[in-house]
Amino acid sequence: MKTIFTWRKPLMLTVLSVLLGIISTTAQGTYQLVTSSAQIVSGGQYLITDGKSGTVGAIGYQNTNNRPAVNVTVSSNAITTTVATLSSDEARPYEITLGTGTGGTFTLKDAVNNTFLRPRTGNNNGLLGNASPENFTISVTSSGIATITGPASYSRNILKYNVSADLFACYGSGQDDIYMFKLVNPPSVTTSKASLSGFSYGEGNGPSAAQTFTLSASDLTPASGNISISVPAGFEYSFNGTTYLSSQSVAYSGAALSSRTVYVRMKSELNSGNYANTLSISGGGMSKSIPLSGSVTNVPLPVTIKDIKAFKEKEGHTIVWTVADEKAIHHYELEASPDALHFEPVGTITAKGLEQYSLQRTAVWKGKNYYRLNILEADGTNSYSKIIMLAENATAEELIVYPNPCTDVITVQNLLPGEVFELWNLAGKQLKTVVATQPVMLLDMANLPAGTYLLILNRKEDNIRKMILKK
Known part of the structure; x- marks a missing residue:
């Protein structure tokens, strides 16, 4: 399960740099643990911590060219600070905002003074503010451990957490792992129509004409997965207008599902009447329902x-x-x-x-x-x-009837308990109906006139027929 926390900064204004698009103090919203490269994007806002559960340290206000830790509590869905003096800069966690570097790298800016970040030169540890951007490579494991590495020209270029000093700085090796939490919006799904109605066809003439709507989703969690769509009995849907199903899934990535067209229609073989239910969309941390309604009419035939x-x-x-x-x-x-x-x-x-x-x-x-x-x-x-x-998927030979021709009684063999077989004449009149109580049943033909009869076994979706000659 993804670790998610929420930070609500009391009575603080979030300052937006129009020119650079950088939030200069911690934003109010939900922060999700980054466990996939798809969650690392330019323009994204992140908190960097030394852990992912319980009381952990998050990057705080700049202090002598390092970033001290600010205690926060990470639980399954929320983070709360344990520091009482939230009004002071030193007590606030600050975002790191990613920009676009060269060759797949990123630039880092902090929210304290809206400057780019870089490692310190020489043998000094530190994470400094800088007027010019520097390129960092960033990767994460599925468990959330992040590796943020600056240019190789710096001898100490790997961002880590120093337990003894309780701060974040750059080192050549050692120190503790760090984690990234991304500011995200609640997962959402958008459909071009809130409901679909007016499906119809005459009984025996289905399916109905299809209606369409567009579907898209954003800020999904996890960053990749599947969105499931299901429709109630009587309806079916398709992504291409050709292959219709009652339930299927569509994969998404990058925490979003790109816009696509969904075709919906009423199935064939429905009895006359009104049909109403909902199409369900779920997955990626969101769900939505679209009401469906339609009818099948009883159209009189010329015969x-x-x-x-x-x-x-x-x-x-x-x-x-x-x-x-x-x-x-x-x-x-x-x-x-x-x-x-x-x-x-x-x-x-x-x-x-x-x-x-x-x-x-x-x-x-x-x-x-x-x-x-x-x-x-x-x-x-x-x-x-x-x-x-x-x-x-069954053959007439599965049903054994003898003697045939017959004079008074026939034996019907290989029946299943509860199966129904019928005797008809060739004029289309049903003469007898028998419910099988055992594998072998006898059928009295003595009182019937000589002629040809039809024995029909209703076996699940099949009708098995035997012609019977009565002497």
């Missing part, structure tokens, strides 16, 4: 599709649908899709005033196969049926 089902065959699928009130229908076009989004025609049959139609498809996809009817009227207008799905 009543009483039922549409898909069945497995040894070679492909058979789609059967029963209709009523068929008027001015020219033909039915069967469409298939592997994802319920992108459909293609796979068969056509002319309307003939029948109560039941069927089409067979042999070139099926592995996994899920979605089907719908495109209903074409004589005047060229069209409408769609609901979408159904048949998964190509």
Whole structure:
């Protein structure tokens, strides 16, 4: 967990140098332990300490060309000074502000007298104010230990903490480690829209048209990580307008997420009704919710599709649908899709005033196969049926039925407790419904007239069909 502290300077004015952009006294805000190079940036304001938890020393007012330590208390989320005389300069911790050096280095300025800092010359220790900038290299470990090194022309150029003298100065080697805390703003997220509403489509015709908003975030903690976005049931979203998901993460770095477009829409296969919930954004120390609302309407079709089902065959699928009130229908076009989004025609049959139609498809996809009817009227207008799905992960051979042909009783084998199987005639009338209580069940056919019947097993997302001949 990142160590964070807050410093609130009582009744002190923060003086801003317009020319140099330097804060000349400790700013009020939140300071976060630096554990990544992404947190070391030009223009950033930092407190330098000799520790990262409990009572530690922070760089204070200049004292004989060194920086004495000022006691502060670092906890999980706040820092408070143990020095009572906050009104005196000597009792205040001071920021070091980073500027841009050459070749990836930084310049250092202190907040006491708004001057650049440099090591002392010769064999002297110290961290002096200087009229001209000097280049420092800065690196940190994941545990927060900072290495701040001045130009090699100085024999003592490494900023360290001297325990015995209780001050910060430059040394050639030895002394104690130092830590950097960066002044940060609270993590924030910005979206171009506060809510999304008005999603809609007619039942069976989804998904809805997509709506978009832009998303960006700043001052995130830690400096790199992931922001998660999730949408409720009935909705889905995408970063490219093509691949839609219900939940995914996007990586960020440099404590920020650059602006990007988010596409949101209502899913296909929803029943008619109103849908309302929230899209959730979280990560990097922030969270936000965007209300979503839409509806699916029940659009009357020019024909009543009483039922549409898909069945497995040894070679492909058979789609059967029963209709009523068929008027001015020219033909039915069967469409298939592997994802319920992108459909293609796979068969056509002319309307003939029948109560039941069927089409067979042999070139099926592995996994899920979605089907719908495109209903074409004589005047060229069209409408769609609901979408159904048949998964190509089970075969009709899993269900054993014998004897077939039969005379009075058939045996249905390889059932699971709770599974439901049905017996239909070819006119589309359901004759029997049986709930399996054991792996083998008997079905009485004695009172049925001779003919061909359809046995349907509803197995999870699949419908397995067997044709039964009654003598």
